[in-house]
Amino acid sequence: MLNQILHIGLDDTDSKDGMCTTYIGAVVVDKLKEVGIKLIDFPYLIRLNPNWILKTRGNCAIVIRVQATDEQIPIIKQITLETVEKLAELHHETTNPGVVFYQAKEIPEKLKIFSKKVIQDVVTLEEAEKLAREIGAEIHKFKLGRGIIGALAAIGETLKHDKTFELIAYRTPNNWGTKRRIDEKSVFKMNELTFPETFDNLDPTTGEIRITPHTPCPVLYGIRSEKPIVAQKAHNLVKVFEPIERFVIYKTNQGTDEHLREAKVTGIKPFWSVIVKGTVSGKPRVITGGHVIFKMRDETGEIDCAAYEPTRKFRIVVKKLTVGDVIRAYGGVKPKPELPLTINLEKIEILKLNPILKKANPICPKCNKRTKSAGKNKGYVCKRCKQKFPKEAAKLEEIPREIERGLFEVPPRARRHLAKPIVRVSFPKRAY
Numbered sequence: 536m537l538n539q540i541l542h543i544g545l546d547d548t549d550s551k552d553g554m555c556t557t558y559i560g561a562v563v564v565d566k567l568k569e570v571g572i573k574l575i576d577f578p579y580l581i582r583l584n585p586n587w588i589l590k591t592r593g594n595c596a597i598v599i600r601v602q603a604t605d606e607q608i609p610i611i612k613q614i615t616l617e618t619v620e621k622l623a624e625l626h627h628e629t630t631n632p633g634v635v636f637y638q639a640k641e642i643p644e645k646l647k648i649f650s651k652k653v654i655q656d657v658v659t660l661e662e663a664e665k666l667a668r669e670i671g672a673e674i675h676k677f678k679l680g681r682g683i684i685g686a687l688a689a690i691g692e693t694l695k696h697d698k699t700f701e702l703i704a705y706r707t708p709n710n711w712g713t714k715r716r717i718d719e720k721s722v723f724k725m726n727e728l729t730f731p732e733t734f735d736n737l738d739p740t741t742g743e744i745r746i747t748p749h750t751p752c753p754v755l756y757g758i759r760s761e762k763p764i765v766a767q768k769a770h771n772l773v774k775v776f777e778p779i780e781r782f783v784i785y786k787t788n789q790g791t792d793e794h795l796r797e798a799k800v801t802g803i804k805p806f807w808s809v810i811v812k813g814t815v816s817g818k819p820r821v822i823t824g825g826h827v828i829f830k831m832r833d834e835t836g837e838i839d840c841a842a843y844e845p846t847r848k849f850r851i852v853v854k855k856l857t858v859g860d861v862i863r864a865y866g867g868v869k870p871k872p873e874l875p876l877t878i879n880l881e882k883i884e885i886l887k888l889n890p891i892l893k894k895a896n897p898i899c900p901k902c903n904k905r906t907k908s909a910g911k912n913k914g915y916v917c918k919r920c921k922q923k924f925p926k927e928a929a930k931l932e933e934i935p936r937e938i939e940r941g942l943f944e945v946p947p948r949a950r951r952h953l954a955k956p957i958v959r960v961s962f963p964k965r966a967y
């Protein structure tokens with residue numbers, strides 16, 4: 536009888552030189568299916584704290600949830616552990632895989648809370664081990680086994696509030712590390728036919744395709760979407776000139792803003808990602824490297840905000856902010872020794888534009904011409920009819936602002952996996 540629900544969490548299997556935890560997840564899924572194991576949901580690809588320093592690339596972990604008989608459980612565990620052992624970059628110093636098996640019908644509240652903390656904050660390996668003991672989860676540590684943190688966090692993520700999907704197609708091993716052979720025109724066509732139900736396929740500012748990574752990992756491409764069926768349709772539209780070994784559709788917290796929390800300036804901690812409402816208190820300035828920095832304050836304090844060079848055109852908006860503008864800043868806060876805490880902007884919402892006033896000479900009512908200064912403290916004079924005006928006749932005039940209120944985001948090339956693209960905010964919620 537299929538009376539057991541087993542959650543299988545995986546993390547920390549890859550290195551900067553290769554592999555990808557999503558690939559190992561896909562291989563495990565296929566191997567389990569081959570022996571007749573039933574998944575109860577899509578496998579999940581869970582993005583964890585994007586500001587975490589020990590991540591390899593995108594800080595992701597995988598969970599596969601299966602329904603099985605008591606007899607199948609040891610087979611599932613064996614398949615998973617053997618696959619991780621075989622494929623993980625164990626020779627790499629910084630690769631410390633963790634696998635967690637958790638048999639439970641419901642995810643306990645404390646595991647959900649832990650998961651949120653790993654996505655939004657920092658936890659220790661000891662915390663993860665203690666929790667595993669408390670809830671009766673079985674942990675398998677390879678080397679330092681740091682991956683059990685992400686593996687447990689992935690199990691605890693139920694994606695009840697928001698979710699997206701990503702279809703990931705993988706290359707055959709002989710092609711890993713070589714240039715990806717993909718028909719770019721077909722990606723444009725796919726985007727035309729499926730956007731906005733697929734998103735982040737292209738970077739509108741540079742015209743480059745965004746579905747292929749630039750790392751030597753097994754991923755050929757990944758298509759992000761609102762619904763699995765649309766991801767599948769998009770996948771069928773993309774043409775490639777190399778074999779696809781396998782593909783998988785992951786359910787994910789990508790594009791959901793799950794990493795962000797509302798905060799007041801003085802409460803902000805390094806490694807957090809925050810949403811802060813406040814007022815621009817220091818004029819934007821461009822620093823070496825083309826980064827734009829400005830100060831904002833709320834009732835508790837002042838903090839720097841930065842639009843770094845890779846955010847390209849987003850910096851144009853940021854540069855046009857002025858002191859007194861009311862904004863909501865969204866972004867991550869990384870610890871940078873000797874530098875003030877800085878919000879690394881992902882999005883900015885301009886709520887109120889402060890009028891910029893300039894003192895203007897009065898207009899002569901008879902000639903409808905702007906008057907000239909009549910000399911220091913001598914008021915104004917009309918050049919044409921010579922009529923004089925006192926210095927109090929000068930008016931403060933509003934200079935048109937070159938930006939508008941609204942929500943602005945960094946381009947896809949500079950976007951965090953977790954950041955919610957504006958297209959997901961502005962389109963009405965679809966029925967899933």
Ligand code: ATP
Binds near residue numbers: 589592686
């Ligand atoms: P990839 O996305 O390519 O699989 P990665 O970027 O996910 O790689 P890992 O190699 O998994 O990076 O390394 C991240 C390590 O940090 C893992 O061991 C994970 O368990 C741990 N970790 C992730 N988030 C946190 C966090 N918020 N606090 C403490 N440890 C974390």
